[in-house]
Amino acid sequence: MRLRPFSLALASPLETARGSIDRREGFLVAVDPGADGESVPAPGLGEATPLPGWTESRSACEAALRGAEDENDGKALATDALDRLDPTETPAARHGLALALADATARDAGQSLAERLAENENLPAPTETVPVNATIGDVDSEDTVAAAENAVEKGFDCLKVKVGARGLDADIERLRAVRRAVGGDVSLRADANGAWDRETAREAVERLAPLDLAYLEQPLPADDLDGAAALRTVGSGVDTDTDRDPPVPIALDESLATRGLDAVLDADAADAVVLKPMALGGPDRALAAARRAREAGVEPVVTTTIDAVVARTAAVHVAAAIPDVSPCGLATGSLLDTDLAPDPCPISDGAVTVPTDPGLAGDAFDDLL
Numbered sequence: 001m002r003l004r005p006f007s008l009a010l011a012s013p014l015e016t017a018r019g020s021i022d023r024r025e026g027f028l029v030a031v032d033p034g035a036d037g038e039s040v041p042a043p044g045l046g047e048a049t050p051l052p053g054w055t056e057s058r059s060a061c062e063a064a065l066r067g068a069e070d071e072n073d074g075k076a077l078a079t080d081a082l083d084r085l086d087p088t089e090t091p092a093a094r095h096g097l098a099l100a101l102a103d104a105t106a107r108d109a110g111q112s113l114a115e116r117l118a119e120n121e122n123l124p125a126p127t128e129t130v131p132v133n134a135t136i137g138d139v140d141s142e143d144t145v146a147a148a149e150n151a152v153e154k155g156f157d158c159l160k161v162k163v164g165a166r167g168l169d170a171d172i173e174r175l176r177a178v179r180r181a182v183g184g185d186v187s188l189r190a191d192a193n194g195a196w197d198r199e200t201a202r203e204a205v206e207r208l209a210p211l212d213l214a215y216l217e218q219p220l221p222a223d224d225l226d227g228a229a230a231l232r233t234v235g236s237g238v239d240t241d242t243d244r245d246p247p248v249p250i251a252l253d254e255s256l257a258t259r260g261l262d263a264v265l266d267a268d269a270a271d272a273v274v275l276k277p278m279a280l281g282g283p284d285r286a287l288a289a290a291r292r293a294r295e296a297g298v299e300p301v302v303t304t305t306i307d308a309v310v311a312r313t314a315a316v317h318v319a320a321a322i323p324d325v326s327p328c329g330l331a332t333g334s335l336l337d338t339d340l341a342p343d344p345c346p347i348s349d350g351a352v353t354v355p356t357d358p359g360l361a362g363d364a365f366d367d368l369l
């Protein structure tokens with residue numbers, strides 16, 4: 001296994017209620033049969049890009065990956081390398097190695113990563129394209145509307161707007177302005193990144209109901225599953241005489257990494273779950289979570305932590321393996337100022353095209369190996 005550190009700046013910081021993301025730093029993870037003997041059937045590439053607060057730190061990530069090496073032959077993987085990486089303690093490290101091994105296995109089998117992942121989860125053949133949402137930061141009303149109009153002009157029909165950093169009145173006004181600007185046919189999501197207390201979240205749901213949001217993501221802190229469950233019923237009163245607005249669907253994101261999928265499903269806390277392979281410990285784990293969510297009647301959505309091109313492409317494969325997936329947060333390549341390699345997944349008309357060549361994207365990343 002070889003690790004190559006990288007550091008990429010965002011073109012402009014992504015503003016969220018949990019602070020601003022301005023740089024992504026991580027490791028490319030390469031495995032090959034030469035170094036790793038029979039455990040690796042072909043060259044494979046992965047990416048471990050920790051986002052502190054969401055995953056382990058960069059140093060913990062590197063230490064975990066080093067811990068997966070054979071004690072007697074530093075270059076080779078231990079036979080139980082992947083099992084040494086705890087998906088909840090060091091999810092980005094596990095993601096990096098799990099992806100590299102899955103890429104190698106898929107290449108060896110002549111399958112795309114999506115085909116390989118789907119087969120392992122007993123899912124049907126992957127789709128050729130995946131619908132995506134545009135990601136709009138928590139900026140002032142004028143810039144929010146400008147970004148929304150720009151995205152719609154580019155062909156997006158689903159927009160996700162970050163909220164929660166500037167007070168509820170301001171957010172309601174931002175979202176109303178976006179709805180006015182883009183009309184009723186564009187799907188709107190809002191992501192509060194856990195910013196609100198129960199009272200504010202309840203008021204938000206009541207005031208957002210007329211805007212026909214596709215969902216409100218993580219309105220409450222990650223731990224508060226009971227609060228999220230209660231929000232799902234606001235406005236859906238049994239009183240059929242009154243013409244009440246429908247409830248706003250609730251999506252959970254941070255809660256998945258903090259409490260786990262089982263707790264979220266058991267608490268009936270979400271209409272949708274936002275699955276980030278980097279935060280969940282790997283593409284395989286993200287797809288398994290998607291399948292379990294679906295079986296429980298909860299809509300899976302795949303996004304990234306603003307990963308570089310290798311992990312972003314892997315997330316596209318994960319999404320492609322989910323039949324009829326809802327728009328995913330995978331249009332984030334343009335948020336980076338520079339990237340590790342040209343993007344093999346073009347986006348047009350609000351959808352990303354899934355690579356069909358073996359592994360991640362055929363030979364597109366061979367220079368990175």
Ligand SMILES: O=C(O)CCC(=O)c1ccccc1C(=O)O
Pocket residue numbers: 021133134135160191193253274303304305306328329330332
């Ligand atoms: O989902 C998207 O549209 C993009 C990804 C995104 O918003 C995000 C990126 C980094 C960290 C957290 C989040 C989030 O969904 O909260």
Ligand SMILES: [Mg+2]
Pocket residue numbers: 191193217218253254274
């Ligand atoms: Mg989110």
